[in-house]
Amino acid sequence: MDNRLALNKNELVAYLKKPASQFTKEDIKRFIMENEVNMVNFMYPGGDGRLKTLNFVINDLDYLDEILSCGERVDGSSLFPFIEASSSDLYVIPRYRTAFVDPFAVEKTVTMLCSYFNKDGELLDSSPEYVLHKACDAFKKVTGMEFQAMGELEFYVIDEVQDDFPAVDQRGYHESAPFAKNNDFRTNCMLKIARCGGQIKYGHSEVGNFSDTDFNFEQNEIEFLPVAAEDAADQLMIAKWVIRNEAYNSGLNVTFAPKISIGKAGSGLHIHMRMMKDGKNQMLQDGIISETARKAIAGMMDLAPSITAFGNTNPTSYFRLVPHQEAPTNICWGDRNRSVLVRVPLGWSAGKDMCGQINPASVSAQYDTTQKQTVEMRSPDGSADVYLLIASLAVACRHGFEMENALDIAEQTYVNVNIHKKENKDKLAKLKQLPDSCVASSKCLQDQRAVYEEYNVFSPGMIDSIIARLKAFKDENIRSKVMDNERKMLELVETYFHCG
Numbered sequence: 001m002d003n004r005l006a007l008n009k010n011e012l013v014a015y016l017k018k019p020a021s022q023f024t025k026e027d028i029k030r031f032i033m034e035n036e037v038n039m040v041n042f043m044y045p046g047g048d049g050r051l052k053t054l055n056f057v058i059n060d061l062d063y064l065d066e067i068l069s070c071g072e073r074v075d076g077s078s079l080f081p082f083i084e085a086s087s088s089d090l091y092v093i094p095r096y097r098t099a100f101v102d103p104f105a106v107e108k109t110v111t112m113l114c115s116y117f118n119k120d121g122e123l124l125d126s127s128p129e130y131v132l133h134k135a136c137d138a139f140k141k142v143t144g145m146e147f148q149a150m151g152e153l154e155f156y157v158i159d160e161v162q163d164d165f166p167a168v169d170q171r172g173y174h175e176s177a178p179f180a181k182n183n184d185f186r187t188n189c190m191l192k193i194a195r196c197g198g199q200i201k202y203g204h205s206e207v208g209n210f211s212d213t214d215f216n217f218e219q220n221e222i223e224f225l226p227v228a229a230e231d232a233a234d235q236l237m238i239a240k241w242v243i244r245n246e247a248y249n250s251g252l253n254v255t256f257a258p259k260i261s262i263g264k265a266g267s268g269l270h271i272h273m274r275m276m277k278d279g280k281n282q283m284l285q286d287g288i289i290s291e292t293a294r295k296a297i298a299g300m301m302d303l304a305p306s307i308t309a310f311g312n313t314n315p316t317s318y319f320r321l322v323p324h325q326e327a328p329t330n331i332c333w334g335d336r337n338r339s340v341l342v343r344v345p346l347g348w349s350a351g352k353d354m355c356g357q358i359n360p361a362s363v364s365a366q367y368d369t370t371q372k373q374t375v376e377m378r379s380p381d382g383s384a385d386v387y388l389l390i391a392s393l394a395v396a397c398r399h400g401f402e403m404e405n406a407l408d409i410a411e412q413t414y415v416n417v418n419i420h421k422k423e424n425k426d427k428l429a430k431l432k433q434l435p436d437s438c439v440a441s442s443k444c445l446q447d448q449r450a451v452y453e454e455y456n457v458f459s460p461g462m463i464d465s466i467i468a469r470l471k472a473f474k475d476e477n478i479r480s481k482v483m484d485n486e487r488k489m490l491e492l493v494e495t496y497f498h499c500g
């Protein structure tokens with residue numbers, strides 16, 4: 001077996017001895033027949049950003065072949081708000097490369113994610129997953145590079161309050177047990193996500209940590225490895241589904257909601273990106289951030305006011321985008337600094353063998369660390385439809401290569417200080433602010449929609465429906481409106497507790 005597959009947690013990969021990207025229909029059938037699999041599930045994202053499930057019981061080989069070859073028919077109008085009930089039938093067709101054994105099913109079940117097709121047998125133009133595909137294609141066409149991404153999924157785990165080894169309020173970052181109470185829960189989730197094909201970088205407890213009289217709220221994070229952007233979105237969808245199921249089965253509650261308590265850390269869904277050519281990362285040049293990366297950053301700086309329309313999709317999203325909580329407020333980028341919108345994190349660019357310095361008994365590593373450099377967009381949160389969000393970022397990065405003044409914009413928006421420190425207030429005053437409500441984001445999307453509609457990535461109908469949805473919240477100046485109204489704030493938190 002290929003050495004790189006030796007530790008792979010996906011049971012189909014281990015059994016078939018090939019990477020998931022090469023699974024064929026015959027492979028799936030063989031696995032099902034030889035492993036006493038009784039059920040097949042199809043899963044696909046609905047308009048609410050969650051994975052939906054369709055079950056099949058397998059007691060006939062011809063029927064198995066039929067569903068794997070033809071997919072199934074579903075009611076699109078019940079899945080997406082933009083599909084009319086009068087002509088609503090859609091097809092869901094399984095993508096074999098996403099197959100995994102459901103880690104929660106009582107009966108052995110093979111699950112696959114599906115793509116939507118219309119009555120004419122074409123990929124559904126307005127399905128979020130196809131929008132992302134089109135965005136990546138357009139990116140490749142314009143730049144000649146592959147757009148890769150990975151998400152940092154933050155969430156709160158909620159449990160009954162325990163008095164022993166109390167965690168310190170807002171000091172939960174990388175805390176160990178027994179001060180952190182949910183490390184086993186998180187590692188169980190990580191293992192199950194890996195069994196479902198997720199490529200995880202690491203997991204840890206996060207800053208947010210607080211209690212009320214009954215409950216303990218502990219923030220956790222699971223971060224992925226950079227992969228092709230379409231796979232990154234699939235993996236985030238699976239991860240949210242796994243984490244919710246694991247919580248439910250363990251008697252815990254979890255939320256990916258952007259903000260559940262004012263003054264405490266919110267939960268973001270930061271997206272890291274890198275651009276690849278011939279398998280090589282293009283983000284660095286001679287050890288510093290490359291011109292290529294700066295153009296992509298400039299595109300994100302220009303479209304930042306409308307990216308929130310995809311990444312921050314309910315009124316509570318805007319409670320999170322406030323100073324001093326490691327969340328962005330203004331349109332700027334910088335190195336390592338968590339007050340900026342786009343961060344260039346440490347990227348092992350010093351070219352020194354640090355491990356060799358402290359492990360003299362080992363042969364020094366010749367590791368190509370240039371592959372590791374990414375840039376991180378920090379505004380999005382867990383309310384986002386992950387396909388549309390990553391599509392909007394692919395559009396923004398592509399836009400950077402089409403802007404004549406991209407490098408000037410990158411220079412003007414660069415900051416190398418914490419913009420919220422008093423001594424930097426002049427700098428802060430010069431930076432544009434992010435929208436402060438769904439309504440404000442909808443206006444920015446209206447102004448910038450042409451860029452998203454180029455290359456037919458987002459259809460005009462889809463942009464219209466996103467604008468209409470955001471406007472309907474009527475949440476202008478939401479932050480000042482709820483500042484002195486805790487009841488209103490809690491009502492909103494409850495309404496959007498299980499968003500996305």
Ligand SMILES: NC(=O)CC[C@H](N)C(=O)O
Pocket residue numbers: 154207265266267268269320325326327328338378
């Ligand atoms: N360490 C971090 O970067 C925390 C991020 C923060 N929780 C947010 O809301 O974006």
